[in-house]
Amino acid sequence: MTKLVDAKTQASWFSRVREAHQSETAEDYVELIADLIAVQQEARLSDIAQRLGVRHASASKVLARLAAEGYVESLPYRSIFLTEKGAALAARCKARHKIVLEFLIRLGVSPETAEYDAEGIEHHISAETLAIFKRFRG
Amino acid sequence: MTKLVDAKTQASWFSRVREAHQSETAEDYVELIADLIAVQQEARLSDIAQRLGVRHASASKVLARLAAEGYVESLPYRSIFLTEKGAALAARCKARHKIVLEFLIRLGVSPETAEYDAEGIEHHISAETLAIFKRFRG
């Protein structure tokens, strides 16, 4: 290492990562809720929590925030629904997740490992990189 | 979507992402400190904070944690040094960061975008995927 990049430029990289982390929970929740509704006809808190690997009290608190922010709706003690806003986000995230996962597999990563990596990577992929991932063939 | 993966399996993906996020701050700090020492002979709190895009008070608090965890050392009001443990982590992270960045550029991502994406992606790349990134040619 002989020279450092401009400080503001470098700061903008880290800032973008922090922004991505702020959206990440909402993204993972709505994507999961959409899948649960698609397959099981409903998204119950207990299933959401179990699949996220957190306690139901934690999931309940996050869902309260997502409801306040207009991503989900529910009646007390009933299952969770996506708003239009939530469904749109879920669709985008699901498409992005699939592109990242399939890219890794085409690259030669084992499907098991690809699942682990994709779950984190998906939130840090720019539109430019995503387009390249999408096009990529072996 | 017609079927969901096993719940425990899916939960393990999310758990791994949460684990990665717990190490992320330490990784970015030690890598940056190593670079500052390499280029400017010392890592000052004000430079660290500026390059991370956070206030110096925030960086100071994080550095106190990293010192408690044995990654860095410093005397009050003096510059920051890496312990052996911190330097080893920095070296690993720097190598990984470079592999991810250069992979993205070889893939065809513009260097500017690649910098943004690499800063987040690097923390979510398994050893298996990293090895594949390293080997990849155009």
Place this chain on the structure above:
DNA sequence: TATAATTTTTAGCCTAGGCTAAAATTTTAG
């Protein structure tokens, strides 16, 4: 239908990492 089991909510606690404001210390200039 009453009771037991399950599910969801709520309360309260914790840590990480943002922030501002102000105090303490070091460094620079006059």
Place this chain on the structure above:
DNA sequence: CTAAAATTTTAGCCTAGGCTAAAAATTATA
């Protein structure tokens, strides 16, 4: 050498998202 400027530390506040424990509501069973 002293006063001003810059840097670092500290205090106190905030939000997100983990946790446990317990209360409340729903659902299943006897």
